[in-house]
Amino acid sequence: MKVNQNKEVILSMVSEGANLETASYNELYLVKKLWEQNSFLPSIRVICNGPKTREYLELIEELQGKNLKIIPVIEDTNELEFFSKYKGELGVRVDLDVKVTSHWDKKINRYGLTTDEVLKMKKIRNLCLIHYHVGSQVEHMHDLMTPLKKCFKIYAELKKHNPSLDTIDIGGGMPIPYDLQKRYGFEGLARKIIRFLQSKADKYDIPHPNIVCEWGRFMVSPAQVTIYKVIGEKKIIHGNAKKWQVINGSFMNDLPDTWTIHQRWHVVPVNHLNYSGRKLIRSWVAGSSCDSDDKYTANGTYVLLPNLEYLPEGEAQYIAFLSTGAYQDSLACNHCLLSSPAKIVARNGEIKVAVRRQTPDDITKLFGW
Ligand SMILES: Cc1ncc(COP(=O)(O)O)c(C=O)c1O
Structure with missing residues (x-):
């Protein structure tokens, strides 16, 4: 357990x-x-x-x-x-x-x-x-x-x-x-x-x-997959990757093994899967806390993800970190008071929200407010 x-x-x-x-x-x-x-x-x-x-x-x-x-x-x-x-x-x-x-x-x-x-x-x-x-x-x-x-x-x-x-x-x-x-x-x-x-x-x-x-x-x-929305990107001048993809979550908070033991994850785009060639870009993924350790670089290499420049107008890009069901949830925290993600259960074609995304009130309560 x-x-x-x-x-x-x-x-x-x-x-x-x-x-x-x-x-x-x-x-x-x-x-x-x-x-x-x-x-x-x-x-x-x-x-x-x-x-x-x-x-x-x-x-x-x-x-x-x-x-x-x-x-x-x-x-x-x-x-x-x-x-x-x-x-x-x-x-x-x-x-x-x-x-x-x-x-x-x-x-x-x-x-x-x-x-x-x-x-x-x-x-x-x-x-x-x-x-x-x-x-x-x-x-x-x-x-x-x-x-x-x-x-x-x-x-x-x-x-x-x-x-x-x-x-x-x-x-x-x-x-x-x-x-x-x-x-x-x-x-x-x-x-x-x-x-x-x-x-x-x-x-x-x-x-x-x-x-x-x-x-x-x-x-x-394998029981869990962590999905983030990409909320922005930034050029990388010196590095193995060309762009940061910034997500609406945090590795330090939600997948802490990323920074504590440099865990590698299998990372895949959730949508726009048919992109290839220049529509994919060597990426590092940045969490949205203010901490410079809040990142996933596949240990200094890179992950290939859809380049936001080619996204159709008004569409969002989501990315998934696979096999995240071990240890991460109980180690998770709220650095920068970021909210923990919602937990969604998908079973036999049915989807249900098991735990909703933390609200500001949920988090501030943890600190006595
Ligand atoms: C006593 C004991 N049993 C089992 C485990 C589970 O190990 P694993 O998840 O690598 O199978 C641990 C992990 O720390 C442990 O301390």
Whole structure:
């Protein structure tokens, strides 16, 4: 749920049989609301990751008492005391100390218990799951297989003392082709993971483990497209592109990964698609905040977009940024007090406004006015 909390996305996923993973009290609070409205099947499992505040722990306990299939994952030694008295199934997160090629390849991981800490505990009451997470948008398939191999060894060791342990949760990381360069396929990776775990479990003479994937970005990125109107253009004197196309929105606000991690997006015109040759122009796209970082330059290259000079009189140009359904909405902000875009749901040929564009009153209220 940390990847996309929009109701239409969550409900569609859940109705297709997805389980859920939360990272905070407020995300679990949403699950509680769904549970109380009978919005999902009783068989759905909820895994609770992330540092546990007192209110998060209490809500986990409350929902476990209401028979939700909830599995909190021990993240830190300071959670051990609380979970030593917990009645439901438990997971443990292990920091595998593996480095992978991805934007998020941090030198020092601050999540989970070390392998030594986990193995020293030997018996963990009601343990059913071992979890790790090595990064997001992981570039090479072997970077997802190496940690799995390491985790299996710990799983097999823990299984000796914890017969209830039956699940390996491999976290997130499956990439999506934002730049249209397909790195590796979902099916190939899934097959490799299953074959590896089957053959290893057979070798160790233990049952095949259940597998949980938290491939959030992969699941929800394609669920959203961000559309802007071009409100003007400006010549670029020195640069790889010839013109700025200025939009009625902001990268810093609406697609913050653009400036924080230099995310590349697939950008396409929404209308005037039959333009070619000189009617297209090498463009950089400028957000309409007053910030010089508010831009999309495809990392210093350019995007080819219709040249406004050739637009028929009175017509507007719209452009779309594809696969923007992961992380952007919950990171979004209101720099320069610009309004967040409306959210429009298109389903089976029907269009409905799910959230209207923020009004000046909506925004100024956020600042106490
Ligand atoms: C514990 C955990 N699981 C899953 C994910 C989702 O990762 P991704 O969106 O790359 O699949 C994250 C992302 O930060 C995470 O921290």
